[in-house]
Amino acid sequence: WEGMHLRPNDSSIDPTLARLGAAPIGINNQADFRRFGFGPPEGKVIELLAVRPMSVVQVLDLSVMPVRQIKLLVYVLLITKGIVVMPVQTSAPARKPQASDPSISAQTPDSNRSGSDPGPVSTRQGVPMARVKLKKAAVASTTQATPPSGPTREEILERAKQIEGENLFQALGVEKDATADVVRSAYFALAKQWHPDRLPESHADVRDAAAKVFARMSDAFQTLSDPDKRAQYLEALAKGTTESDEQAKVQQVIEATIEYQKAEVYLRKHDLGKAFKSAQKAYEGDPEQAHHVALYAWILAQQPDAQEAKNFEPSMTLLDQAIKLNPRCEQAFLYRAMLCKQMGKASVALRDFKTVVELNPRNIEANREVRLATMRGGVKDVVEEKPAAPARPGAKPGAKSAASQDINWTKDSVGDIFGKLFKKK
Structure with missing residues (x-):
């Protein structure tokens, strides 16, 4: 992931994502994302894809990360088989009536135009067509009236209370010796059910409670899927130190x-x-x-x-x-x-x-x-050594300048100096 950030293959990213078209993409439950070193923003995108498959355009509309970063993330997950591409669901084309269909054999265009008796009720394999249509309408109405799958308002409120006193294994409904794959599968299954974004509008008043439950489940997944964090958590449980104590x-x-x-x-x-x-x-x-x-x-x-x-x-x-x-x-x-x-x-x-x-x-x-x-003199100043004066033009290398030559201040030398100064002409 760091390598892709440093040297992204921009010439391949956009064409690859464009070939996906409107096909929805979802998370591969068998993929191990710990090796990538993803941060919280990348983890949020993965969680959303685990809850509900989306097309590339829908993923790019998420405001979790910059668009370029989301493109890079989807590209990396695609080439590493971290996501799976699902087929585009299209409605089946309407079946054209055939001349041999008994449902239209009893009624001809001529009889309709003439206003004569349409004849007996058309049948399909011995079942009246009117009854078939009524049965289909009843099934359709039943399907539309079925509420979306998910916890009820009462279940959300009750689960929010229960999960506070549960350990991380209980929050995901797994045993203490559950493998990382079992933990991952349990989390993704619960995420599809408890993610706040999947709640209908009628459950808006309990969205905060659902978010609390989902946050606890996400914390459990992050801890139990990491070997080091899981070992520390098991050690804390063995000592009797619960997470409520830490909080x-x-x-x-x-x-x-x-x-x-x-x-x-x-x-x-x-x-x-x-x-x-x-x-x-x-x-x-x-x-x-x-x-x-x-x-x-x-x-x-x-x-x-x-x-x-x-x-x-x-x-x-x-x-x-x-x-x-x-x-x-x-x-x-x-x-x-x-x-x-x-x-x-x-x-x-x-x-x-x-x-x-x-x-x-x-x-x-x-x-x-x-x-x-x-x-006040409490600190002695350190006198810096002054740099030597530049040498006279034409002086020999290494010769001392006049300012740096040592003078022997003896009586004789002083007398000689004054004698030269006041010498009679």
Whole structure:
């Protein structure tokens, strides 16, 4: 797939797809798409084709990917036998009446024109034609009245509730030792039944519930069809860690991130009370996030009792922990430097300020502190060595220039120099 992206054979793609015409194409259930390395957009197209075969024109109308990418995808699937071409269904031509047909033998054009008795009711193999027509009409009306196959509204709502408590194997209705082919076949069969796009308009109110069921089935297929993901999932099941536990953990992390953002807003508004509560929730919700630990440590140090007693040790411990979690956490170094400055540890503070500048050269506060320390002599400037002056024209290669020649400033040499300057003429 990557190779086709790099070097697509454009001269063959369009003619090949054009030869398909209006023939519908569908997914080959025996194909293994994992080897292609498809992304989510390609997977969406494959799912739609698995649910309902479509012509090339219908596939190109999908808004999942750019048209050129869809063409390339269909071409790749076609040449690798990932899709199958189905015959175009056409209506059978009307049968021409034959002269030997007994249904027309009892009634001639002459008798119709003369208005005479049309004769006995025409029959076909001993069955009156009127009865045959009525029977066909009854069958047609029954076929039209039959609702489309698929789950009912009640079944969709009930399945949406049940699938929340099921594991991935139960979601697809397969055993734990089911092969990848069995998983694939089960998924494609369920997709044709539960895909939201296949619901009739009368089921529009339960489309979200059907989408929830289908999303769960798709997740099960993606996990169980991949050997590595399946092994990890089986290990989690063996340990008793269900997916609901993982979802709860993810939700906890999301809530911690929200509280962290709230704490930043409250801190900018100088509302230390609310900032402390939100920062504490963020730290407790996700203590492995260095930014959460650093912000909580800083706000903890800003509390009135800590400022009055200059007791910053708990905050310093938390900041050390944050830096250990993430050695490139800019906030942790900045907050530690500012606390060290308040504690009178100027050299340690300057070191952390320099680290902040290295991590983020645009940090205004750290740059200001480093610049002030330099002006006060806290940092020794490194004098760069000036380049040597150019040699005089005609000088020998390797000869020292006048500016670079060493002068022996002894008394005799000084006297000689002054003697030459003030020599009597």
